[in-house]
Amino acid sequence: MVFDKFHEECGIAGVFGDKDAANLVYLALYALQHRGQEGAGIACSDRRSLRVEKGLGLVADIFKRSILERLSGDIAIGHNRYSTAGENHLKNTQPIVADINLGSVALVHNGNIVNADVLRNELVSDGAIFTSTSDSEIIIHLMAKSNEKNIIDAISKSVQRLKGAFSLIFMTENMMIGLRDPFGFRPLILGRIRSSHVLVSETCALDLIDGEFIREIEPGEMIIITDEGIVSYYPFEKVEIHPCIFEFIYFARPDSRIFNRDVYEIRKAFGRKLAEESPVDADIVIPVPDSGIVATLGYSEYSGIPYEMGLIRNHYVGRTFIEPAQSIRHFGVKLKLNPVKSVIAGKRIVVVDDSIVRGTTSRKIVKMLKEAGAKEVHMRISSPPTKFPCFYGIDTPTRSELIASTHTIEEIRKYITADSLAYLSLEGMLDCVENSSFCHACFSGAYPTLHKDGNGYNPKSEV
Amino acid sequence: MVFDKFHEECGIAGVFGDKDAANLVYLALYALQHRGQEGAGIACSDRRSLRVEKGLGLVADIFKRSILERLSGDIAIGHNRYSTAGENHLKNTQPIVADINLGSVALVHNGNIVNADVLRNELVSDGAIFTSTSDSEIIIHLMAKSNEKNIIDAISKSVQRLKGAFSLIFMTENMMIGLRDPFGFRPLILGRIRSSHVLVSETCALDLIDGEFIREIEPGEMIIITDEGIVSYYPFEKVEIHPCIFEFIYFARPDSRIFNRDVYEIRKAFGRKLAEESPVDADIVIPVPDSGIVATLGYSEYSGIPYEMGLIRNHYVGRTFIEPAQSIRHFGVKLKLNPVKSVIAGKRIVVVDDSIVRGTTSRKIVKMLKEAGAKEVHMRISSPPTKFPCFYGIDTPTRSELIASTHTIEEIRKYITADSLAYLSLEGMLDCVENSSFCHACFSGAYPTLHKDGNGYNPKSEV
C-alpha cells in the first residue's frame, strides 16, 4: 500500500452541548458542501462512548434520518472531504476515531501536513500500524506515543511536531477541542447556538443553523470546550500568520466572512482592481458562472461595461455522462455551460474567471463564445497566474500541469485563442486584502514553511 | 384507482436516423432537465421492435452506460417528467409504448388534455382498459379505436378529439412524428444533427448535442419523419394561436429560443418594463436566484440601480433535510438561499422574483433580508399576479392556494412584510412580447379553450 499524498480542501464542523448536536453538524456540513463532495462523516459522543457514521457522496445523500438517529449525544464533529482525482476510499473519510491510552478520541482535519512522510516513517519504524493513507492518522499516533497524562497535553505535544496547514477539531467523550496551525492557513470560526458552542470552517454554516458568530480561532490557538466553559492555550511559538488568499479567490462561499473579511467584498474588489489594471474596450462583461460572478460585478462596476449572464450553467451535472460515438465539440464544458446567443452574437466580450489551471477549459469557453458569434473575446482572470502547487490543503495539479508555470501569458492567450488575456497582479491582489502577510505561494512560490520539491524537502522561505 | 389529474410541464426529445439516437436523446433530456425532475424514459427502435427504459429521478442517474447500450437503433424518443406533489409513480413515466392493431407505437407528451376525463370515460365505457393514470394513455386508445388503416391517419383522427395543450412525439418502428396542438401552447423545435432530424422542447437541447436549429413546428402542424424525408400535415382547423407566455417568465431556460423569440431578451425586457412601471428609490437591486436573475439585470439597466448578488444559492439541495428538534428560522428557504450580509446591511433593496405563488417563500426571503440588516425591502415581480390555475400543462396550485387570487396586492405586501410590492402589468408584459395572442390565462383567466371549473366544464373564452 503506497502512501498516497492527498492535497485536499475540506470543511469541518463541531457542536458541543446540544442534544441535537449531530443534526446541527449535519446541517453545517451541508452548508460547507462546496468545500468537499467526495464523502462525509459525523462522530458523536453520548458521554459514554463515541459513535461514527461515514459515507461516500454528498452530505444530504449519506445522512438519512435513521443514520442521524443513531448519532445520539450532545457533542458531535463532522467532515466534508474534497473529491481528489482517482478513486474514492471510504477508509480515508473522516472523522478518524480511535482508542488510545488516554481513551477514545475523534478527529477532523482541514489542511495538509507537509512533513507527513517523515513523521509517518518515524512512527512506523517505532511500531505504529497505519490503516489509512490519510495524513490525519499521524496526529492520533503522535498523541498515543506522547506519554502525556491527559488529552490536552497529548494534543499540544503532538501538533508541535506538525509542519503545514491544519485546522483541527478533536472530540473525546466529554470535550471538544478546536485548533489552528500557527500560520493560520485555513479558517476556523467559533460560534454559538443557544447555549452551545460551535466550530465551523466558514460563517455560512453558522447562518444556516441560526448560529451566532463569536470570533475566529486565532492562528496557533487551541480552544478547549467542556461543560465548565471555554479555555484557550497557545501551544506554538509565535510566527507571522499566513492565511490562504485562495480562500477569497475561489474556495470560500461569497456569503461567508473569514479571516475577518467579507469574501464577497474582497472578491468584488479583485474584479474592480482587475478592471483598473487591465481595461478593455468592450460591449459587455460576462462571468464564467458561478465562480466568476462576484469579480465580474466588480469589473463591470469599475469599467462601466454592462454585466450580462452570457453563459448559463446547468446545475444537474452528475458524475459521468455518456458521450455519443461521434464526439461533440467542447463536450465537457457544454455539459455545464451554454452561451446565450442573443447576448453574445456580434459583441466584444470580456469574460471573467477566477483562475486558469490547465487552460483546456478556458480554451473551450473562448471557442464556444466565438462560435456563438462573439466579435472579440477578452479573458480576464481575477487572480495572478497560478504557477506553484499548494502544499497546504488545496488540491492542485503538479507544476508541470499548471499552464502558467510553463508558459508566458502571451503563450497562454494564444493557446486559449482569446483576443487578449490579463491576470490580476500580485500587488493588486494584496492591495485588495490590505495585508501582505497572506500566503500567496501558489502565485509567488514563497512558501511560508519548508516545502517539498521533487524527492526531498528544501528550505525556501522558512519563517 | 382514482384517475389523478396531473398538471405537469415536461421536456421531450426525439432523434430519427442516427445510430447514436438513444444517446443523443439522453443528452437532450439532460439539457431539458429543468422541465422535469421526477423521472425520465427513452424508447428506441432498431427497425424491428421497440424497446423502452424508464426510471425515477434525474436523467444522469437513470441512464447508465449499460442501460443506454440496451437501447440500440437509430430512432429514439424521450421524456422528462415534472415532479408533482405526492408520490412518484413509475407507471406514469413516459414514453408510453403499446402494441395496437397498427403495430407498436411509442409516445411522449408535453402538455395537458383538458377533456381527458370525458374521453377516458368514453373509452372505458367502450371496453378500454387503463393501466396508468396519465392523460397520454388516452391518445393511444383513441388511435387503437380509430379504424384507420395507417398510423398517420390514426394520429390525425385521434388528436382532433383532444382539447388542451399537447406537443407530442410519436415513434413507430420506422417513423417519427412530431405534432403541436392548434393553439401552440407548448414549444416544439425541429433541428438537424449531421444527416439526422431532431425534435426538442427547447433550443438549449440542440446546443448541447451540436444540433442545428431548422425551425419550430407550427401550431397545428404534424410533421412525419421517415427514411424518405419530412412531410407536413395540418389535421386541425385553423385557430388563433396561443403560445404560453409563462415559458418566458419562468419555465424555459434563458439560453433557449422558443416561439421565435430569445428567452433571455424577453425576460430582460420584462425587468426593464417593471422598472419603468414601478420605480423605487433604492441602493441596490438583487435577484432571487436563479429564476429572477435576467429580469433583475433588466431592472438594473433601466433604473440604473446597481445589481448585486445579495442572495447566494446552495446548489447541493437534495430531496429531504432533517431539521433539528428545535426549529430553525426560515429553514426551508435557508437550505437554498443565504443573504450576503455585507451587501445587504444598511441598504435599501429591490429584490426581483419571477412570480409569487403562495407567498410563504417571499415572506421568508423578505424577513431574511431584514434580519441581515436591510433598511428597506421592495419586492418586484416580473409578471402579473398569478390568479388562475393553468390547465395546459404547468403544475399550479388550486385557485384557493394562489395568494393573488384571494388577496389584493396591498394585502400581499403586508403578508410578505415588504416595504413595497409591485407586479409587472398584463399590458406591460404583452408589450414586451409584441403580441397579444399569447395565452395569459393564469393572469387573466382568459382561457383559450373550454376549462374546468369545480366539477364540470364551462365555456369561458372558447375560440
Add this chain to the structure above:
Amino acid sequence: MVFDKFHEECGIAGVFGDKDAANLVYLALYALQHRGQEGAGIACSDRRSLRVEKGLGLVADIFKRSILERLSGDIAIGHNRYSTAGENHLKNTQPIVADINLGSVALVHNGNIVNADVLRNELVSDGAIFTSTSDSEIIIHLMAKSNEKNIIDAISKSVQRLKGAFSLIFMTENMMIGLRDPFGFRPLILGRIRSSHVLVSETCALDLIDGEFIREIEPGEMIIITDEGIVSYYPFEKVEIHPCIFEFIYFARPDSRIFNRDVYEIRKAFGRKLAEESPVDADIVIPVPDSGIVATLGYSEYSGIPYEMGLIRNHYVGRTFIEPAQSIRHFGVKLKLNPVKSVIAGKRIVVVDDSIVRGTTSRKIVKMLKEAGAKEVHMRISSPPTKFPCFYGIDTPTRSELIASTHTIEEIRKYITADSLAYLSLEGMLDCVENSSFCHACFSGAYPTLHKDGNGYNPKSEV
C-alpha cells in the same frame, strides 16, 4: 414489440376480510417462493381503491415493512413469477391492475393460455392496446369488451374464451374471485384464517399462516367471496379433468397436499415403483438433492439399498458466479452440488433424480461421482422420459432441446456416461396416482386441449 410467449409456473394467493391481508399474502407468497423467483407483487383493496406494489427478485427482498404498510386494506392478492430464460421485465410481473368500465380490477394468474395469440390478435384488431407481453392482460381486455353489466358475468364470459391452463384470482374493491380452468391443470386451494377466506396454490402456504384447509377449488369452478359469504358458479361446460402430474414429480413442495393427494406420499410411491420396475444391484442409493430426496427414500425402502446423502447441496447459490480464466471441471454443477468422497468412493451407486431435461447436468453429476471414486453409477429417474413441451404453464425447453425427444434411453445413458439408466414407466407413474385422467402430455404428447405445433394449432387429443 414482439409477443414473447412465456411458459411459466407461478404461485398465487389471496386473502379476503382480514386487516392484515397484504401481510398474510406476503407470507403465503414466501411459502410459495419455490414456484417462482423472478419477481412478485401484491395488490390490496381498502374498499375505496386498489393499490399495487411489485418488484423483481425474492418476496422477502421486495417487501420491506414500509412497502407492506402502504398496502392497507382487508383484501389482497399476490403472485410469484417463475424465472424464465432471458431478461426479467417488471412490466410482466403481476398482479395486473386496470381500470375498466366495470371499475378497477386486479388479477393474478398461474398457468398458460394456449390460444393467447389468436385472442390477442383479435383484441388488437378491435382496438385494444397491450402494454405487456403477458397472456394475462388478455383476460382483462376480454372483460372490458364483454358488454356485461357486472364483474362476475364479465369474468364468466371472458374465461369461456380461454383455452389452456388457468388458476386465477381476481380482486375488485369489494370482492375476491377464484377460478380454475375446467381441466383443472393447476391447483388452487380454499382455506380459512380466523374469519377470513384464503386462496393459495398449495397447502404449504396455509401452514405458514396458521390457515385451515377447507377444500380445493374444483376444476371449472368459480368462487366469489364477498362480505356476504361464498358463492360458487360453474361457467364452463363439463369436461374430463386433467390435473398436471408434473406438480407431483417436481413442482409442488413435498409438504403440500394438492389434487387431494399428499405430494410426499405420491413422490415416495414413484420411488418405490421405480425400484420395482428397474432394480439394480448396488451398495447405496443417493438423491440429487433436493428434488430427488423423497423418491430416493421410496427407492431405498422398496429395494432395501441403504439411503445416503452422497451429494451435498450448497444453499448460498446466487444469480451469477465469476469463473476463473482457467475453467473448472463441472463448474455450474459444482457450485450447487459436491460429492461426499467417503460415501461414494468404491461404491456401486444408484442416483435418483426427478427428471432429465437436456442431459448436460446429469452428465456432469455422473462424471463428478465417478471422479469421487464411484465404482458404478446407475441413474434412475422418478418420471417417464420428458419428450414434449408443456403448454400449460411449466417452463420447458423446445422439443429439440429435450434430450428424450430426440434420443433413445440407451443413447442418453451413453451421453451421461452412466452404467445404467432407467425411467419410471408411464403406466407405473399413473398407477401411483391411481387415476389415469392426469395430464401427462409432457411424457405422452397427449395434450388435453388444442396445442400449438410449429406455426399453427392442430387438434390432437381434444377432449
Add this chain to the structure above:
Amino acid sequence: MVFDKFHEECGIAGVFGDKDAANLVYLALYALQHRGQEGAGIACSDRRSLRVEKGLGLVADIFKRSILERLSGDIAIGHNRYSTAGENHLKNTQPIVADINLGSVALVHNGNIVNADVLRNELVSDGAIFTSTSDSEIIIHLMAKSNEKNIIDAISKSVQRLKGAFSLIFMTENMMIGLRDPFGFRPLILGRIRSSHVLVSETCALDLIDGEFIREIEPGEMIIITDEGIVSYYPFEKVEIHPCIFEFIYFARPDSRIFNRDVYEIRKAFGRKLAEESPVDADIVIPVPDSGIVATLGYSEYSGIPYEMGLIRNHYVGRTFIEPAQSIRHFGVKLKLNPVKSVIAGKRIVVVDDSIVRGTTSRKIVKMLKEAGAKEVHMRISSPPTKFPCFYGIDTPTRSELIASTHTIEEIRKYITADSLAYLSLEGMLDCVENSSFCHACFSGAYPTLHKDGNGYNPKSEV
C-alpha cells in the same frame, strides 16, 4: 468505544502463485459460506502493493466482476465472517491490511484470542491506536512492536504471545504464511491448484476449485509459501493438541475432511452411537434439516427405524420477516421448517438434532410435530448437553442462556414438551472420533487453555 468481544467462527482461504488468485479465493469463500455469512473480504498482491475489497453480506453478493477485476495479482487471501448478534460493522471485516515497519501486511483469522483484553490494554498503554474492535488487530500491533527484522520472525514472536484459537493466513507483497495455534483448535488445509498453493479452512473449498488436497497444516506449524517453495517452522512449544470436536457436530460441511477424518462418517457414527445408547420404540426417525440429516441416517441405520423427511426446510429465508398483527404460532420456526402431515400424523417419531442451545426452537419443533398429529415425539441430540461457552471461536450464548447449563435433562424434556429426550454421552462421542484429545470444553468445561470466568482469568485445565 467499548471493546466488544466477538466469539465467531469464520472461513479463511489463500492462494499463492496463480494469476486468478482473487477469483479462486472468491470461490473458496463461496464454498466456505456456511462458516460465516455476515461479511467477506479479499486482499490481493500484485507484487508491488496490496489491495483489499470488503463488504457486508454473502460472498456472491459482495464480489461482482468489476470488484474482482480490481483485485489483480497472483497472491490473495480472504475471509468469511460469522454473523454475531447485534450490528454488523464493516470495520471488523477482514482481511486486516496495514502498513508497518516491515512493509504492508494482510491477515485473516479464524478463531478467538482469549487473552485479547490483556494484550490490547498493554498495547494501548504503549501507544498503540485501535481502529476496530477485532481481536485480530492485536496481532498486527504485536508484529509492529516486535523489533524483529523480518516478517517471519515478527510473526513467530507475536503469535507466541497469543492464548486461544487461531488459524491464520498472512500475506505480504511476496509471501503467504499459514499458521495454526499449538492446540490446533481450528482446521487449516494445504492444497494445490495446478502449480499454485492453496490454504483453506475445509476441503470442500478445494473440491469446488479443482484443488488437490496435500495435507493439513499441523497444530503449531507455520508454513511459509514463497516463489522459492514451502518451508515450515514450529514457533511454539509442543503441547497436546485439542482440535474442536464441535466442527464435526455442526460447523464443518459434511462433504469436508478435517482433522484427518471425514465429517460425514463421524457425524453418522454419532447417530449410530446415539441409537445404541438411547434407543426408542418408534415408527420413524426424522432429522431437523439440514444440520441433523447425517446423524439421523446413522440413527436409522443402527436402530432399523425408517428414515423420513418429516420436516421440510424453506431455503429462501431472508434476514427479516414481517409478522402480521395477530401473531402466528411458532412463527420463527415455521418460516424455516414445515412438517409433512402425511408422514407425521399418527406416528411415534424420533427427531434428531445436532444440539440444543436455548431450547426455544426445540420446543417449537416438538409442538409443531404434535399439532401435525404425531402420537409421540422423542428428541435425540447427537452431542452431549452444551453446558459451557466456547472461548475458541464459536459464537455461543453466555452460560446462563445455555439451557443445559442450568437445567437437568428431565427439566429440558419437560420444557420442550417431548415424550423423551436423550443426548449422546461424552464417552460415546469420544469413542466415535477414537481420540480423547479433542477439545470438548463446551460439554465438559475442560478448557485446554486459561479461560475467562466472570471478570478475570482462572487456570482450569492449563496444558
